Amino acid sequence: MNDTTGGERPRIVMTGAGKRYDALQVFCDIDLDVGEREVLAIIGPSGCGKTTLLRCIDGLLALSAGEIRIEGERMVAPREGVAMVFQHFGLFPWKTVFQNVAYGLKLAGCPKAEISARVPKYINLVGLAGFEGYYPYQISGGMQQRCGLARALSVEPRVLLMDEPFGAVDAQTREILQFELLRIWEMRPTTMVFVTHSIDEAVLMGDRVMVLQGRPSRVHEIIAVDLPRPRDRATLAMPRFAALRERVWGALMDDARRAEFEVKR
Ligand SMILES: Nc1ncnc2c1ncn2[C@@H]1O[C@H](COP(=O)(O)OP(=O)(O)O)[C@@H](O)[C@H]1O
Numbered sequence: 408m409n410d411t412t413g414g415e416r417p418r419i420v421m422t423g424a425g426k427r428y429d430a431l432q433v434f435c436d437i438d439l440d441v442g443e444r445e446v447l448a449i450i451g452p453s454g455c456g457k458t459t460l461l462r463c464i465d466g467l468l469a470l471s472a473g474e475i476r477i478e479g480e481r482m483v484a485p486r487e488g489v490a491m492v493f494q495h496f497g498l499f500p501w502k503t504v505f506q507n508v509a510y511g512l513k514l515a516g517c518p519k520a521e522i523s524a525r526v527p528k529y530i531n532l533v534g535l536a537g538f539e540g541y542y543p544y545q546i547s548g549g550m551q552q553r554c555g556l557a558r559a560l561s562v563e564p565r566v567l568l569m570d571e572p573f574g575a576v577d578a579q580t581r582e583i584l585q586f587e588l589l590r591i592w593e594m595r596p597t598t599m600v601f602v603t604h605s606i607d608e609a610v611l612m613g614d615r616v617m618v619l620q621g622r623p624s625r626v627h628e629i630i631a632v633d634l635p636r637p638r639d640r641a642t643l644a645m646p647r648f649a650a651l652r653e654r655v656w657g658a659l660m661d662d663a664r665r666a667e668f669e670v671k672r
């Protein structure tokens with residue numbers, strides 16, 4: 408299950424990765440490589456540890472077992488080249504759209520002139536031109552997430568980590584953002600780990616879908632998504648899309664009984 412990264416060098420290598428919070432073993436025994444231009448979708452029921460795993464990949468949280476390396480370097484703290492888009496946007500309410508996007512670059516130590524050039528470029532890319540001076544409360548959820556996306560993209564990351572990025576926006580906005588993200592990714596393909604609990608989204612985005620299952624969670628199945636890129640709305644109508652969707656559904660349903668015991672958060 409480790410060798411389907413399309414012959415590219417792996418950019419992320421997880422080896423025996425496990426995490427526990429005191430008595431709670433969240434996940435264990437995760438062995439997986441993610442390729443340089445690969446999108447790995449991670450799916451699993453709520454509470455299975457998707458956010459925790461993403462934070463471990465980012466170096467925000469320490470593993471309890473095993474290791475995660477990015478470009479050969481062990482992740483023990485957040486670092487340059489790795490960016491995260493959060494489920495609840497993660498914007499500063501007291502900063503404008505422009506300032507929120509600029510913040511990531513400032514943290515990355517980007518010179519002022521470079522910041523002034525890059526911020527409008529990425530605000531444009533995500534379709535927020537004209538809203539530079541707005542505060543988060545003045546724009547919709549979808550626009551807030553566009554802002555979060557612009558902030559992550561502006562540092563031109565080699566690894567993009569996304570935690571249910573469209574989970575908090577309405578269904579139509581979600582579809583629009585999915586296709587925009589696909590379009591943006593095509594322009595500059597990079598390593599992406601995309602966490603979701605939507606089967607359609609996992610299949611639409613991923614080159615592979617990793618299904619987490621069990622308590623503690625383990626890799627239950629890795630499903631290769633052999634749909635052509637670029638992907639767009641027409642992808643959703645492909646018989647192959649429907650077949651893959653069923654496959655992921657089946658893998659998740661193996662775990663359906665456990666959903667009854669889902670830990671309330
Ligand atoms: N900081 C924490 N301390 C203790 N338990 C936590 C903490 N964060 C998450 N958990 C628990 O770990 C499990 C996995 O959580 P999480 O990674 O948020 O799952 P997911 O993102 O898949 O919904 C849940 O049971 C949750 O209650």
Ligand SMILES: [Mg+2]
Pocket residue numbers: 457458459570
């Ligand atoms: Mg989560």
